[in-house]
Amino acid sequence: MKKEELIISTALKLFVENGFHGTATSRIASESGVANGTLFNYFATKEILIVSIxxxxxxxxxxxxxxxxxxxxxxxxxxxxxxxxxxxxxxxxxxxxxxxxxxxxxxxxxxxxxxxxxxxxxxxxxxxxxxxxxxxxxxxxxxxxxxxxxxxxxxxxxxxxxxxxxxxxxxxxxxxxxxxxxxxxxx
Amino acid sequence: MKKEELIISTALKLFVENGFHGTATSRIASESGVANGTLFNYFATKEILIVSIxxxxxxxxxxxxxxxxxxxxxxxxxxxxxxxxxxxxxxxxxxxxxxxxxxxxxxxxxxxxxxxxxxxxxxxxxxxxxxxxxxxxxxxxxxxxxxxxxxxxxxxxxxxxxxxxxxxxxxxxxxxxxxxxxxxxxx
DNA sequence: ATTCTAACTGACTAATCAGTCGTAAAAATA
DNA sequence: TATTTTTACGACTGATTAGTCAGTTAGAAT
CATH class of the missing domain: 1.10.357.10 (Tetracycline Repressor, domain 2)
Structure with a gap:
């Protein structure tokens, strides 16, 4: 799975479990197996990630x-x-x-x-x-x-x-x- | 309006506008016209406030x-x-x-x-x-x-x-x- | 082999936030 | 009025977080 898709599917799961603000971007990154900064290479802000999903x-x-x-x-x-x-x-x-x-x-x-x-x-x-x-x-x-x-x-x-x-x-x-x-x- | 009711109605409005985690308890308190600590006299935690509403x-x-x-x-x-x-x-x-x-x-x-x-x-x-x-x-x-x-x-x-x-x-x-x-x- | 480039990294920071606590005012009781 | 109890205050803190950035890696192009 491409990193971008991986981040999306991990974030989807975590957002449903813990809510938008209840889920830290750092947690999404680590559970996706990518570095913190990598997430922001794909999605400039958390809001952009949320809307992208x-x-x-x-x-x-x-x-x-x-x-x-x-x-x-x-x-x-x-x-x-x-x-x-x-x-x-x-x-x-x-x-x-x-x-x-x-x-x-x-x-x-x-x-x-x-x-x-x-x-x-x-x-x-x-x-x-x-x-x-x-x-x-x-x-x-x-x-x-x-x-x-x-x-x-x-x-x-x-x-x-x-x-x-x-x-x-x-x-x-x-x-x-x-x-x-x-x-x-x-x- | 009793302070408790006041906090509930202010919080309801803000939560709908900005989401649960998007709304700081300090903002609820100040828009209700009560002190920060007063809010926690009525609702021990933010979660209790959310469920109470x-x-x-x-x-x-x-x-x-x-x-x-x-x-x-x-x-x-x-x-x-x-x-x-x-x-x-x-x-x-x-x-x-x-x-x-x-x-x-x-x-x-x-x-x-x-x-x-x-x-x-x-x-x-x-x-x-x-x-x-x-x-x-x-x-x-x-x-x-x-x-x-x-x-x-x-x-x-x-x-x-x-x-x-x-x-x-x-x-x-x-x-x-x-x-x-x-x-x-x-x- | 060397250079170039794009993706990746993670320690770091400035800001924010939930909840605390010592103090003070107000209300109730005596 | 004096005393006690309840309610209110707001500065403070420890923890957390979104986003940054200087540097590294890996692979392609030359």
């Missing part, structure tokens, strides 16, 4: 979601594949997920403009917009449906996180929860 | 929600009143809401056991449990429905937060969103 996660997430697109047609299946892809990413990357939560609710969030997909460009947003235009979905503000869709994913995610469920049952619940969501948003 | 918000929130209970019967209206009360509390206390988010996604979250309503005792959870037993709601795990219910509130809240909406339209959207939720969870 955010952008790095965002990119991976967006790539994963985009891969998960089953079709460009406005079909129930298209929504379902995005629902499942989003949920799976959260389940498979809980540390990254929590990093995002921590970051988004921190004062650093405002420093993170751009570099990441704007809401109106997000595949799910586009799909929802088309769905509403084509009267497949209820006539509501697309941004609201987008927000509710993501909220539903989070709701299911937190349930699965706090209750130990076998993976077979997880799939079943994912199915059921998506059906509920679909019943809710379809026209 | 959490508990203080939790209590106010629970009280507000409990007040919002329209009836003990398992009716659509009972669910709606809890939905509306929860949402309204968030909208009227955005700083406190963000504090909770920040806290729950921080390493301090684990220190916050007890003092606060357990999930199974939460009025909404009880209502959902009864709703499922009485076949008013879909036969799903009560904890999942609870999680989805709260997620829906958050989804709507974030939409309203990020899009400036007149209060009249807010009520309308709240109404519509609850109807969607109800369609989703009812049997």
């Amino acid at each position: 955010y952008n790095s996660i965002m990119k991976k997430m967006d790539d994963f979601i985009i891969e998960g697109i089953a079709s460009n047609s406005v079909s129930k299946n298209a929504f379902k594949s995005l629902f499942v892809a989003s949920l799976r990413w959260n389940l498979e990357n809980p540390a990254a997920f929590q990093y995002m939560q921590q970051f988004n609710n921190s004062p650093f969030a405002k420093s993170a403009i751009s570099k990441t997909l704007k809401q109106e460009e997000h595949p799910l947003y586009v799909l929802i917009k088309n769905g509403i235009d084509l009267v497949v979905l209820k006539p509501m503000p697309a941004a609201l449906v987008f927000s509710l869709f993501n909220a539903q994913i989070n709701g299911l995610y937190y349930y699965l996180l706090n209750n130990t469920i076998e993976s077979e049952r997880t799939d079943e619940l994912t199915e059921d929860t998506f059906e509920m969501l679909w019943k809710m948003i379809q026209d | 959490y508990n203080s918000i939790m209590k106010k929130m629970d009280d507000f929600i409990i007040e919002g209970i329209a009836s003990n019967s398992v009716s659509k209206n009972a669910f709606k009143s809890l939905f509306v009360a929860s949402l309204r509390w968030n909208l009227e206390n955005p700083a406190a809401f963000q504090y909770m988010q920040q806290f729950n996604n921080s390493p301090f979250a684990k220190s916050a056991i007890s003092k606060t309503l357990k999930q199974e005792e939460h009025p909404l959870y009880v209502l959902i449990k009864n709703g499922i037993d009485l076949v008013v709601l879909k036969p799903m795990p009560a904890a999942l429905v609870f999680s989805l219910f709260n997620a829906q509130i958050n989804g709507l809240y974030y939409y309203l937060l990020n899009n400036t909406i007149e209060s009249e339209r807010t009520d309308e959207l709240t109404e519509d969103t609850f109807e969607m939720l109800w369609k989703m969870i009812q049997d």
Whole structure:
């Protein structure tokens, strides 16, 4: 692993465990196996490191979601594949997920403009917009449906996180929860 | 205002603005108009202060929600009143809401056991449990429905937060969103 | 082999911070 | 009023931290 990536992954783990200010840059460096000064060769300040990790996660997430697109047609299946892809990413990357939560609710969030997909460009947003235009979905503000869709994913995610469920049952619940969501948003 | 309350409200504001470790106890004290040492008379450590604020918000929130209970019967209206009360509390206390988010996604979250309503005792959870037993709601795990219910509130809240909406339209959207939720969870 | 360059190193520093403590004011009690 | 108890004060400290920098290393280029 390249040093830069190594620092990012160590920092991600430590930030989630101890918080941003609770994690000393010296600790990140030593646990990454690099010298103190090396960290600052890659990231001029701690804040830049924190925002870089955010952008790095965002990119991976967006790539994963985009891969998960089953079709460009406005079909129930298209929504379902995005629902499942989003949920799976959260389940498979809980540390990254929590990093995002921590970051988004921190004062650093405002420093993170751009570099990441704007809401109106997000595949799910586009799909929802088309769905509403084509009267497949209820006539509501697309941004609201987008927000509710993501909220539903989070709701299911937190349930699965706090209750130990076998993976077979997880799939079943994912199915059921998506059906509920679909019943809710379809026209 | 009592000094203790004064410190709590100042600290709440500063923690939301600058993060937990980004806010010096000395700054909290001086902005509260009390001496440095006085703060530590009320809260032995910074961590105790942070957790105390959490508990203080939790209590106010629970009280507000409990007040919002329209009836003990398992009716659509009972669910709606809890939905509306929860949402309204968030909208009227955005700083406190963000504090909770920040806290729950921080390493301090684990220190916050007890003092606060357990999930199974939460009025909404009880209502959902009864709703499922009485076949008013879909036969799903009560904890999942609870999680989805709260997620829906958050989804709507974030939409309203990020899009400036007149209060009249807010009520309308709240109404519509609850109807969607109800369609989703009812049997 | 020698030079050049870019990455790397870690001891160091100036600043900051959580928490202490001896003293003083204020409040309660007698 | 006199005495005791509680609350408030703020200068101080030991510990920690983000970031620096003068020098080293390793490998590529000549």
